[in-house]
Structures are given as structure tokens and as C-alpha cells.
Amino acid sequence: KQEVTQIPAALSVxxxxxxVLNCSFTDSAIYNLQWFRQDPGKGxxxxxxxxxxxxxxTSGRLNxxxxxxxxxxxxxxxxxxxxxxxxxxxxxxxxxxxGNKLTFGTGTQLKVEL
Amino acid sequence: DVKVTQSSRYLVKRTGEKVFLECxxxxxxxxxxxxRQDPGLGLRLIYFSYDVxxxxxxxxxxxxxxxxxxxxxxxxxLESASTNQTSMYLCASRNTASNExxxxxxxxxTVT
Numbered sequence: 001k002q003e004v005t006q007i008p009a010a011l012s013v014x015x016x017x018x019x020v021l022n023c024s025f026t027d028s029a030i031y032n033l034q035w036f037r038q039d040p041g042k043g044x045x046x047x048x049x050x051x052x053x054x055x056x057x058t059s060g061r062l063n064x065x066x067x068x069x070x071x072x073x074x075x076x077x078x079x080x081x082x083x084x085x086x087x088x089x090x091x092x093x094x095x096x097x098x099g100n101k102l103t104f105g106t107g108t109q110l111k112v113e114l
Numbered sequence: 115d116v117k118v119t120q121s122s123r124y125l126v127k128r129t130g131e132k133v134f135l136e137c138x139x140x141x142x143x144x145x146x147x148x149x150r151q152d153p154g155l156g157l158r159l160i161y162f163s164y165d166v167x168x169x170x171x172x173x174x175x176x177x178x179x180x181x182x183x184x185x186x187x188x189x190x191x192l193e194s195a196s197t198n199q200t201s202m203y204l205c206a207s208r209n210t211a212s213n214e215x216x217x218x219x220x221x222x223x224t225v226t
Binding site: 031032034036041042043044045046049051089091093100101102104105106107 | 159162170172213215216218219
């Protein structure tokens with residue numbers, strides 16, 4: 001059974017810092033990995049999707065990497081801003097069990113302080 | 115822009131009531147999903163639909179049913195609401211070309 005872990009569970013940084021969020025998964029048989037952002041009481045916003053054949057994806061100040069063989073992904077946020085404060089979730093789409101399901105981590109709650 | 119909408123942001127129902135949660139997407143996606151999100155447990159898949167009138171159980175289907183009569187609409191039904199179904203419910207649709215999932219704003223359901 002796929003398990004997804006995100007460390008740390010919470011993180012507080014001063015504005016302007018570069019930071020890395022970590023995601024690990026136990027079953028490397030995946031189609032892709034997706035990073036989401038969730039603001040309090042709201043739905044999820046897709047940030048980046050990395051296919052299993054890719055090593056990284058970039059969007060603006062965000063860069064996500066994938067090392068499928070070791071079961072790890074990182075989300076790098078450059079020059080953090082208070083507006084980046086949110087919970088960040090990673091999710092993997094596994095091949096086993098039909099390949100339709102996303103398995104989510106429980107998230108990293110990020111606070112960027114002025 | 116993909117848009118996934120849910121019929122209610124907040125809902126309060128009594129134990130034993132029948133509850134309908136509606137989800138609509140406007141991008142002609144074939145795949146649609148219902149999740150619930152609880153503190154410490156993360157998001158868990160309730161049901162998945164891969165086409166009109168087609169459905170599959172997710173990890174926690176007990177106490178729920180679904181309906182997909184039209185491609186754009188996916189409904190979650192709680193036949194007899196119970197207090198342990200108090201949760202945030204999130205609907206999603208998937209673009210089968212890009213594999214990205216897009217989520218609605220969520221419905222926070224309280225069962226008293």
C-alpha cells in the first residue's frame with residue numbers, strides 16, 4: 001500500500017528565504033507526482049505535476065524535483081513571500097490498483113513572516 | 115481555466131438526513147473524484163467516476179453513494195448522515211491528457 005510522508009509538518013521562515021519542502025513515498029511504481037497548495041478552508045490549487053519520466057518541473061519561483069527510484073520529491077520555493085503561506089500537499093498517482101488513485105501526504109504548513 | 119464548482123461551501127445537517135453534495139466541472143473531463151479531508155488523516159478517496167454512469171469505490175466508500183448522469187456533474191450522496199461524516203468534502207476532475215487533477219473549493223459538512 002502506497003504511503004506518502006511530508007516533512008516537516010510545519011515550517012516558519014522569514015520573508016525572502018529560500019526553502020525546501022520534502023515528500024517521500026514508499027512505492028516507486030507511479031505515473032506522476034503532483035504538488036498542491038491549500039489555503040485555510042479552501043480547495044486545492046495545483047502547482048506542479050511531474051511525470052514519472054521527468055526529473056523536475058519549474059513554474060516561476062517554484063521548482064519540483066522527482067527521484068523515483070529513491071521515492072522522493074522536493075518542492076523548492078525561492079525568495080519566499082507572505083503570500084506563500086499555506087499548506088503544501090504532495091500526491092502520487094500509483095500504477096498498482098488500477099492507476100486512478102492519488103495518494104496524498106498530510107501536508108507541510110508553511111508560514112512566511114514579515 | 116478549468117473550473118470545478120461545488121454546490122455549497124458550508125452545510126449543516128441532522129443525523130439521519132439524506133444529503134446531496136453536487137459537483138460540476140466545465141472542461142469536459144471524463145474522470146471525476148470525491149474526497150474527504152480530516153485533520154491528521156489527509157485526503158481520502160471516497161468514489162471515482164471514469165465516465166458517465168461509471169463509478170469505482172475508493173478507500174472509504176461505506177456510507178456513501180454517487181451518481182454521474184451527465185459528464186459535467188458528479189454527485190455524492192449520504193443516504194443517512196451520521197456525525198462521523200462531519201468533514202470537508204472535496205470534488206476533483208482530471209484532465210486525462212495532462213493527468214492534472216483540479217479541485218473544487220470544498221464543502222464543509224457538519225452533521226449534528
